[in-house]
Amino acid sequence: MSEASLSNAFFTILKRDLTLAYRTRTEMVNPLLFFIIVISLFPLAVSPDPVVLRSLAPGVIWVAALLATLLSLDSMFRSDFDDGALEQMLLSVHPVSVLVLGKVLAHWLVTGIPLLLLAPLLAILMHMPSSSVPALMITLALGGPILSLVGAIGVALTVGLRRGGVLLSLLVLPLYIPVLIFAANAVSNAAAGLAIAGQLYFLGALLAMSLTLAPLATAAALRISLR
Amino acid sequence: MHLANTTSVKFSMSQSTLGISVKGLTCRRDDRGLFRNLDFDLKPGQALQIEGPNGSGKTTILRILCGLTLPTEGEVFWNGLPIEENRLEYLTAMDFIGHAHGIKSELTPLENLQVAMAMANAQPNQSLKAVLEQVGLRGFEDVPAITLSAGQCRRVALGRLLLSKSLLWILDEPFTALDVQGQAQVETMMVDHVEQGGMVILTSHHPLALKDGMLKTINLRP
Numbered sequence: 328m329s330e331a332s333l334s335n336a337f338f339t340i341l342k343r344d345l346t347l348a349y350r351t352r353t354e355m356v357n358p359l360l361f362f363i364i365v366i367s368l369f370p371l372a373v374s375p376d377p378v379v380l381r382s383l384a385p386g387v388i389w390v391a392a393l394l395a396t397l398l399s400l401d402s403m404f405r406s407d408f409d410d411g412a413l414e415q416m417l418l419s420v421h422p423v424s425v426l427v428l429g430k431v432l433a434h435w436l437v438t439g440i441p442l443l444l445l446a447p448l449l450a451i452l453m454h455m456p457s458s459s460v461p462a463l464m465i466t467l468a469l470g471g472p473i474l475s476l477v478g479a480i481g482v483a484l485t486v487g488l489r490r491g492g493v494l495l496s497l498l499v500l501p502l503y504i505p506v507l508i509f510a511a512n513a514v515s516n517a518a519a520g521l522a523i524a525g526q527l528y529f530l531g532a533l534l535a536m537s538l539t540l541a542p543l544a545t546a547a548a549l550r551i552s553l554r
Numbered sequence: 555m556h557l558a559n560t561t562s563v564k565f566s567m568s569q570s571t572l573g574i575s576v577k578g579l580t581c582r583r584d585d586r587g588l589f590r591n592l593d594f595d596l597k598p599g600q601a602l603q604i605e606g607p608n609g610s611g612k613t614t615i616l617r618i619l620c621g622l623t624l625p626t627e628g629e630v631f632w633n634g635l636p637i638e639e640n641r642l643e644y645l646t647a648m649d650f651i652g653h654a655h656g657i658k659s660e661l662t663p664l665e666n667l668q669v670a671m672a673m674a675n676a677q678p679n680q681s682l683k684a685v686l687e688q689v690g691l692r693g694f695e696d697v698p699a700i701t702l703s704a705g706q707c708r709r710v711a712l713g714r715l716l717l718s719k720s721l722l723w724i725l726d727e728p729f730t731a732l733d734v735q736g737q738a739q740v741e742t743m744m745v746d747h748v749e750q751g752g753m754v755i756l757t758s759h760h761p762l763a764l765k766d767g768m769l770k771t772i773n774l775r776p
Contacts, residue, residue: 332675339672343661350660350698411654418620419673420645426673554623 336421337429344433347406358399359441365391366449377454384453385463385514392442392467393474393503397496399438400478403430404486404549413486417553423546431472431479431542439471455518462517466510469530476541477502483548506533571634573597573753574619574722579628581614588614589774592628598721601744601754601764606774612757613653615774616726619755620650649674649720653727655711659700663691663710666699670714678717689713690736704731712740715747723747725756 348355369387370380407413416426446467450460481499485491513526575595581588588611596602604612617623619630621637621644630637632644657666667682678685686695689709691702699707708731715723723744729737741762744754748768762769 336672336675339669343658343665343669346665347658347660406658409654410658411652411656412658414620414622414650414652414654415656415670415673417622418645418648418650420642420675421673 333421333425336419337425340416340426340429341433344430345436348433348437354402355399355437358395358438359445361398362391362395362442362445363449365394367452370452380454381456381518384450384455385459385511385518387453388446388449388455388463389466389470389507389511389514392446392471393507395442396438396471396474396478397499397503399434400475400482400495400499401492403434403479403482405482408486408552413549414553417549423549424542427479427483427545427549428542431475431545434479435472435475439467439475443467443471455514458520459514459518462523463514465527466513466530469527469534470506470510473506473530473534473537474503476537479545480541480548483545483552485552486549487552506530509533571631573600573633574755575631575634576619577629577631579615579618579630580626581611581618582626583611583614592772594770594772596753596755596770598751598753599748600768600770601748601756601762602770602772603762604755604757604772604774605759606757610774612774613726616650616652616724616755616757619724620648621645646675647721648724649715649718649722650724651711651715651726651728653730655708657699657707657710659707660698662696662698663702663713664695666710667713667717671717674718674720676718679719680717682713682717685713685716686710688716689739705733705736708732709736712743715743720752722753722755725754725758727757729758729760 366387369383373379373383404413407416417423419426443464446463447460450463455463478499481495481502484498485495488494509526509529513523513530516523516526573596577593579592580590592615594602604615606612614623618625621630621641632640632647637644656670657663658669661669663686664682667685671678671682683695686692689712691706691709691713694702694706699710702710708728712728725744728740728744732740737760741760744756744762745764748754748764
């Protein structure tokens with residue numbers, strides 16, 4: 328099989344999922360609204376004091392981004408599972424992991440990128456110093472794809488269960504913790520004027536690892552789920 | 555290549571090894587035996603109809619034949635080799651339409667067929683619009699499938715068969731939701747396919763108008 332047909336299949340899946348997301352865009356807005364609401368509640372509930380908010384900001388924004396991603400994960404394979412498109416994907420002549428990568432990329436473009444673009448706005452709301460906003464953006468750019476890639480494994484494992492929501496969080500959240508620690512720490516360090524290269528290298532390494540291994544694991548998990 | 559040859563000899567069927575064959579297929583679900591020791595083979599130019607009451611494992615057999623579900627015991631062979639060993643060749647030659655036919659309701663029939671073609675790595679031998687017209691969906695090419703009826707959606711899925719050059723069609727209740735004319739058309743499609751040397755495996759109670767010797771029947775009794 329030629330590389331051209333494989334990349335054609337990859338881009339077909341990507342385009343298909345982006346079209347689907349565009350046509351069901353009201354569902355796409357939910358995680359974004361969740362992200363905004365959770366963060367905007369903190370100044371009301373904790374304290375409007377800029378000093379307090381500034382120290383909380385990196386952690387709060389990252390936890391909210393993580394939970395918003397978790398909220399959006401289930402849609403990745405759900406409708407495909409229900410209407411049989413997932414079976415057709417598994418019976419495709421192309422490697423399932425490549426098709427999965429197309430789906431994950433579409434998921435990140437549809438949920439990860441909007442979170443990334445909204446983050447500076449919410450950083451201002453949380454009185455984050457402007458020097459740490461680039462760090463926040465970089466960590467979201469490196470960490471967001473990891474959340475989608477690792478989340479895909481969890482969704483693939485739970486898609487056959489009727490109520491897999493709780494199980495999904497239990498499976499996926501422990502795997503998200505390293506990302507959360509390095510990312511929030513990088514943003515805090517940037518605010519304090521310290522170096523953040525170390526944390527970014529770790530995030531980059533995690534991204535490289537999940538980019539290469541997660542699609543394979545997801546493909547295997549899908550086969551098990553459809554059995 | 556040498557290795558592949560020895561395995562094909564090892565697993566060779568009684569006569570020619572072309573086609574699909576099944577040996578000692580047994581499936582249990584939750585301690586309940588669905589079927590046991592099922593043997594059959596199907597050669598180009600033959601159709602197999604699987605009958606049986608609801609819950610007797612018809613859909614399970616089809617999913618096992620596709621390689622989606624693993625049987626408790628037994629194996630499925632394609633051209634003499636277990637399907638796990640020549641998966642790519644098998645998937646290229648096989649087309650499956652399940653009970654859920656994989657038509658995305660937010661996409662138009664045309665987009666659905668485009669995706670299906672890319673998944674199958676197939677070059678359509680005729681224009682997608684012509685196929686949609688053939689299955690009676692003229693004028694519905696560009697409306698989201700969610701606005702179509704269940705029968706019309708199934709017609710889109712059947713359009714996939716017309717486009718593909720697959721040798722083996724595995725169809726789960728292909729007549730469901732279709733009107734009388736649609737059922738007749740599907741039957742014609744299947745008969746043509748078998749007469750041109752293709753293979754069809756289907757679950758249905760609908761009698762097929764095939765000549766003797768071309769149609770095999772399996773009845774699953776609980």
